[in-house]
Amino acid sequence: MNAIPDYNAMGDDAFRHEVRTFFEAEYPQELRYILRRARWAEMKDWWRKLYEKGWAAPNWPCEWGGMGLDAVKMLIFMAEIERHGIARAPDQGITHIGPILMKFGTDAQKQHYLPRSLAGEYVWCQGYSEPNAGSDLASLQTSAAIDGDRFVINGQKIWTSLADDATHIYVLVRTDKQAKRKQEGISLVLAETKTPGITIRPIRNIAGHEEFCHVFFDNVHVPRENLVGKLNDGWTVAKALLSFERLSIGSPRRPSYALRRLEMLARATGLLSDAAFMDRYLALKLDIEDLGSLYGRFVEQVKRGEPLWQDVSMLKIWSMETWQRLTELLVETGGEEGVITGVRNIAGAEADILDSFYYARPGTILGGTSEIQRNILSRYVLELPT
Ligand SMILES: Cc1cc2nc3c(=O)[nH]c(=O)nc-3n(C[C@H](O)[C@H](O)[C@H](O)COP(=O)(O)OP(=O)(O)OC[C@H]3O[C@@H](n4cnc5c(N)ncnc54)[C@H](O)[C@@H]3O)c2cc1C
Incomplete structure (x- = not known):
């Protein structure tokens, strides 16, 4: 693995340029914008490249081989991931259990598991x-x-x-x-x-x-x-892990991919000049902007070493429900082709719309359902009676 420079000290534009150049040169074309969970077999070579570059764990502190990015740099990194359509590898070692071991693990556990998880060995x-x-x-x-x-x-x-x-x-x-x-x-x-x-x-x-x-x-x-x-005392650990999970699920990546698909289809079908469509499309685009800001706020909190609190449930709800609304509009935009499985050709644009719709449906279940997140917000944030 390369020595990791202090990316936070770099100018934003220079950092964006470096990330963009690397992604464009190295990420496999055939894995761009896939709208399903990517498997380890197809992602492991990419993981190795990220690891060798020192970029496998943007959220980890540098002492454990992470990039130690602050919130602004993290959002730039995420935006470039989204722009290039990079799939999420099976990364729970980085997003879930890694931070937990840093917080609750013994020295021996940290020394054993963290480097191997970073390298994609575990x-x-x-x-x-x-x-x-x-x-x-x-x-x-x-x-x-x-x-x-x-x-x-x-x-x-x-x-x-x-x-x-x-x-x-x-x-x-x-x-x-x-x-x-x-x-x-x-x-x-x-x-x-x-x-x-x-x-x-x-x-x-x-x-x-x-x-x-x-x-x-x-x-x-x-x-x-x-x-x-x-x-x-596993409940304490489990709850902390669920907060990290909600942060990771709350990243704008998945809704952003669906938005790109929607834009591509709308361009192909001429809907970009349809006022009714644009009304819904722009509302969703702004919802993703809001999501990005909220995500940045929680990333910054983690970087400051502050624990995530129950309000991170807002992020999970907003991210997953925005994603679902987007894929619903995608299906509508696809018309008859939007309800047929497999890659379809719609006005010259190729897309598997129904798959992306299916992919988004469990978003309001996994990692804790929207109903449960709302219960948490009403109880701990709004302090309403249970
Ligand atoms: C794609 C996907 C991936 C997943 N991956 C994992 C994984 O890797 N590891 C893992 O451990 N789990 C995983 N899960 C499981 C997930 O965490 C659970 O499905 C989720 O917590 C809901 O539990 P349940 O399915 O038993 O539904 P239930 O708890 O039975 O809920 C059924 C319905 O009742 C509602 N409900 C339940 N209790 C209340 C309440 N108190 N107030 C209001 N409404 C309520 C729920 O919101 C839901 O609508 C995954 C789920 C999905 C869909």
């Missing part, structure tokens, strides 16, 4: 949800019994995104079944996905993609040193 997935514990995550039943210097895990996780691409899973388990409150007695444990007893079964979604999986744990032995944070 690819992570999130084992939180269970068939009967989604919104009500604290009801989770997957258990980890302590047996000498190891945990023995039994249970089942579901909707685990890209688990079949992952080398590692961070998994929420119940370590004390007698605890008075269900939030107590939960711990966060790390495991290799190839550990005997772990079975991963992909689930096909409505668009026909196998984006998430069932993960079964059958007497899975994991060393006790894989515990993150304190025993039975």
Whole structure:
């Protein structure tokens, strides 16, 4: 990996130019603007290039090999990612568990996991949800019994995104079944996905993609040193991780890609001179501008070392609902072709509109549903009675 310069000291234009030049020269053409979850097999070469350049973790501090970007530079970096249509690699090691290990991990865990996650040697997935514990995550039943210097895990996780691409899973388990409150007695444990007893079964979604999986744990032995944070205090760690997840989901990237598709279609079909269309299109474009500002505010908060608070739920709602509104307009703009699966030719423009619509639908479910985010905002931000 190259030595990382102080990008924050660079002028904005010079930084933008450097990022743009690199992306244009190095990112594979065939992976631009894909409107589905990218898989590790197709992204790993790109990851290696980013890693060698020192750009795999724009949000991490420099001491751990990140770019240490401030909010302004981070937004420029994101804008260039969007401009060039760069897909999101399976990056939970960088966006989710990396920051958690920096905050709650032991020195040995940081030294072991952070460099390997950065290098793409370790690819992570999130084992939180269970068939009967989604919104009500604290009801989770997957258990980890302590047996000498190891945990023995039994249970089942579901909707685990890209688990079949992952080398590692961070998994929420119940370590004390007698605890008075269900939030107590939960711990966060790390495991290799190839550990005997772990079975991963992909689930096909409505668009026909196998984006998430069932993960079964059958007497899975994991060393006790894989515990993150304190025993039975996993809820604190889990909540902090969910805040980082909401920040990462709240990036303007996905709505921006849909907006570009919409612009392309509107240009091809002549809708850019239609006042009714322009009214809706410009409102959505401004919604994405607002999203960018809000995202920048939270990025800056993280950079200052301040914890993310419950108000980050605003970002998750705004990002995902804007994305859905955009893909709804995309389908309308596509007319008859917009409701047929596969890449269609619409007035000379090629697009898979229905796929992008399907891709956006679970946005208001994953990472905590919009209803739950609104409950959080009403309770903690607006302080309304529960
Ligand atoms: C594409 C995708 C990827 C995902 N990836 C992962 C992953 O990698 N790892 C992981 O652990 N999980 C993952 N999930 C699971 C996700 O976190 C859960 O689906 C989500 O938390 C909702 O839980 P649930 O599906 O059990 O729905 P439920 O909790 O059963 O909710 C059903 C409905 O009831 C509503 N509801 C529930 N409780 C309340 C309440 N108190 N007030 C108001 N309304 C309420 C919900 O909003 C929802 O509309 C993923 C989900 C999707 C769709």
